[in-house]
Amino acid sequence: MTSPEHLDLPPLIGAAGRVRLPGSKSISNRLLLLAALAEGSTRIDGLLDSDDTRVMLDALRTLGVALQRGDDGSCTVHGCGGALPVRRADLFLGNAGTALRPLTAALALAGGDWQVRGVPRMHERPIGDLVDALRGIGCAIDYLGNAGYPPLAIGRGAPRLDAPLRVRGDVSSQFLSALLLALPLLGSDRDVAIDVVGELISRPYVALTLRLLERFGVHVRNAHWQRFVIPAGSRYRTPGRIAVEGDASSASYFLAAGVLGAGNGAAVRVEGVDAHSIQGDVAFARVLEQLGADIDWGDGWIEARGLRAGVAALAGGDIDCVAIPDAAMTLAITALFAAAPTRLLGIGSWRVKETDRIAAMATELAKLGATVDAGDDWLRVHPLAAADWRSASVATYDDHRMAMCFSLASFGPVDIRIEDPGCVAKTFPGYFDAFARIARPVPVIAIDGPTASGKGTLAARVAAALGFHALDSGALYRACALLALRRGIALDDAGALAALAATLPLRCDGARLLLSGEDVGAAIRAEDVGQAASRLAALPAVRTALLALQRQQRRAPGLVADGRDMGTVVFPDAGLKVFLAAGVRARAERRYKQLISQGISTTLDAVLNDLEQRDARDTQRSVAALRPAPDALHLDNSELDVEQTVLRVLQWWRQCAAR
Numbered sequence: 001m002t003s004p005e006h007l008d009l010p011p012l013i014g015a016a017g018r019v020r021l022p023g024s025k026s027i028s029n030r031l032l033l034l035a036a037l038a039e040g041s042t043r044i045d046g047l048l049d050s051d052d053t054r055v056m057l058d059a060l061r062t063l064g065v066a067l068q069r070g071d072d073g074s075c076t077v078h079g080c081g082g083a084l085p086v087r088r089a090d091l092f093l094g095n096a097g098t099a100l101r102p103l104t105a106a107l108a109l110a111g112g113d114w115q116v117r118g119v120p121r122m123h124e125r126p127i128g129d130l131v132d133a134l135r136g137i138g139c140a141i142d143y144l145g146n147a148g149y150p151p152l153a154i155g156r157g158a159p160r161l162d163a164p165l166r167v168r169g170d171v172s173s174q175f176l177s178a179l180l181l182a183l184p185l186l187g188s189d190r191d192v193a194i195d196v197v198g199e200l201i202s203r204p205y206v207a208l209t210l211r212l213l214e215r216f217g218v219h220v221r222n223a224h225w226q227r228f229v230i231p232a233g234s235r236y237r238t239p240g241r242i243a244v245e246g247d248a249s250s251a252s253y254f255l256a257a258g259v260l261g262a263g264n265g266a267a268v269r270v271e272g273v274d275a276h277s278i279q280g281d282v283a284f285a286r287v288l289e290q291l292g293a294d295i296d297w298g299d300g301w302i303e304a305r306g307l308r309a310g311v312a313a314l315a316g317g318d319i320d321c322v323a324i325p326d327a328a329m330t331l332a333i334t335a336l337f338a339a340a341p342t343r344l345l346g347i348g349s350w351r352v353k354e355t356d357r358i359a360a361m362a363t364e365l366a367k368l369g370a371t372v373d374a375g376d377d378w379l380r381v382h383p384l385a386a387a388d389w390r391s392a393s394v395a396t397y398d399d400h401r402m403a404m405c406f407s408l409a410s411f412g413p414v415d416i417r418i419e420d421p422g423c424v425a426k427t428f429p430g431y432f433d434a435f436a437r438i439a440r441p442v443p444v445i446a447i448d449g450p451t452a453s454g455k456g457t458l459a460a461r462v463a464a465a466l467g468f469h470a471l472d473s474g475a476l477y478r479a480c481a482l483l484a485l486r487r488g489i490a491l492d493d494a495g496a497l498a499a500l501a502a503t504l505p506l507r508c509d510g511a512r513l514l515l516s517g518e519d520v521g522a523a524i525r526a527e528d529v530g531q532a533a534s535r536l537a538a539l540p541a542v543r544t545a546l547l548a549l550q551r552q553q554r555r556a557p558g559l560v561a562d563g564r565d566m567g568t569v570v571f572p573d574a575g576l577k578v579f580l581a582a583g584v585r586a587r588a589e590r591r592y593k594q595l596i597s598q599g600i601s602t603t604l605d606a607v608l609n610d611l612e613q614r615d616a617r618d619t620q621r622s623v624a625a626l627r628p629a630p631d632a633l634h635l636d637n638s639e640l641d642v643e644q645t646v647l648r649v650l651q652w653w654r655q656c657a658a659r
């Protein structure tokens with residue numbers, strides 16, 4: 001399956017619904033390894049199905065561990081009791097840190113002839129602290145590329161446990177977790193101690209490791225997060241059956257969506273985690289509470305219901321993120337909507353994740369118009385006023401969390417494009433579908449139809465009745481045509497017209513259309529401008545150039561847009577699509593009366609002839625030809641007056657809203 005190059009997210013007006021979370025990545029990969037090393041078979045329920053877990057499953061199969069996937073998302077692992085059946089292999093571990101680190105430790109202690117490698121970014125993520133700790137007890141590990149980084153060659157060392165292992169804890173807690181997971185393999189008949197050098201970060205992840213070890217019969221003594229002792233004779237024994245909790249880091253995006261977009265009775269509920277979760281990132285919901293969010297906790301779920309009564313916006317200030325390094329990324333986006341600048345502290349580990357997340361976050365937030373300051377291990381994000389948001393194409397750096405976080409920027413008043421959205425497959429392949437199910441985009445009513453069918457009047461009246469904004473998309477083509485005529489650009493000079501459209505100094509200011517600051521509302525209505533507009537509207541490059549300007553008009557509380565391709569191209573997700581039709585003679589008569597009443601002299605035949613030409617061009621052009629969207633409702637207003645037409649559309653809209 002190929003992934004799209006980008007995904008366009010419309011601005012959102014709210015959020016509501018329930019999300020069943022996929023299994024936790026951290027738990028899934030730890031359990032797979034524990035079950036593989038344990039004695040006996042383990043059935044794991046709710047295992048995450050993603051790139052990172054697939055990497056672990058493939059590696060375990062390569063090592064000779066027997067695994068069976070059930071149709072119900074379960075996985076049964078037949079443990080090898082510490083004796084890996086295969087002793088020589090080359091393992092490719094993608095960009096999965098939760099696979100590469102613990103497997104490195106396990107293979108080094110098991111002894112054999114191994115090579116472990118990953119994608120280029122994995123080879124930039126440090127592993128020296130783990131290698132040093134393992135070499136310190138006599139394991140044989142060599143760097144195959146740069147010292148301190150994968151790929152690695154792991155050989156047959158002679159591990160001695162007469163002195164405590166020492167491992168640094170201030171860069172990544174995964175090194176300590178890797179050792180804790182692997183050391184019981186040795187089945188040592190004396191206590192094995194690990195001393196942590198430096199201040200241990202991400203402690204909840206170590207706590208998670210310890211909890212899972214307990215489930216497999218190994219009870220590690222934790223002495224103030226500085227020394228960990230694996231008791232003599234520890235051996236992994238299967239608990240038989242074990243369930244994976246929903247992923248608490250993945251929950252953060254939906255909880256944030258519930259804070260930014262729910263309230264007034266609406267809520268976003270995540271199912272699969274609750275207050276008793278063993279994952280540190282559930283603390284993210286507590287942080288939201290402290291910032292003013294209305295969070296509710298139940299058995300197996302957490303719910304976000306907007307802000308607490310009396311709170312106008314999330315609070316800013318300093319937030320210590322040492323315990324929630326992954327979910328903290330989500331706070332960088334909610335900070336855009338806060339009342340004051342937010343400083344995320346203790347996020348130095350972001351620098352060595354899937355990408356340098358501090359740099360990536362700062363760069364992409366700036367694209368949205370935000371002011372951001374960053375240091376070695378902190379990031380400050382200033383709130384973004386509604387008028388300062390810029391529509392942006394967000395790069396995601398092959399980092400699933402960048403893609404997921406920035407989906408929340410669609411609560412700002414602009415379109416957001418997410419590049420390479422498929423990168424979410426690392427931990428949450430169905431993320432954007434789940435997000436779309438709880439997201440409530442700013443509603444759009446699309447009204448398409450031929451020239452002089454009365455779309456403009458209908459759209460303006462429906463918009464006024466609903467308090468929505470109105471977009472007369474034809475006016476944009478007309479403004480472009482007006483400028484082309486003024487500059488003397490030939491209407492068959494496709495290149496010059498495309499360049500003109502791409503740099504059109506046009507701004508929609510409420511009902512006014514400003515061309516280089518001049519209100520051109522009247523000038524664009526001239527017949528020659530309409531004819532010229534119809535010709536340049538047939539040029540694909542002109543249409544592409546005007547697309548962003550049209551989509552930018554989608555603003556809360558809603559938009560009524562009229563044109564030729566509103567329902568098919570510009571707003572294909574419109575909640576209601578109306579295709580307005582009327583016979584060409586009825587339209588010509590209407591247009592004729594209108595022109596005469598404006599004191600413009602013409603004949604009915606001339607108007608009829610003009611309409612027929614425009615109809616032909618609009619319906620026959622190669623791009624965005626005038627045709628009803630498959631899901632459009634047809635409305636022939638030949639026999640209806642304006643009032644009746646407006647009422648019909650409002651009635652349809654109420655029916656849509658009730659659905």
Ligand code: C5P
Nearest residue numbers: 473474475477533534537563564565614
């Ligand atoms: O609707 P109106 O007559 O103002 O539009 C001017 C011209 O712009 C039309 O003749 C049509 O060819 C073109 N147009 C378009 N797509 C739209 C709106 C208008 O091609 N969405």
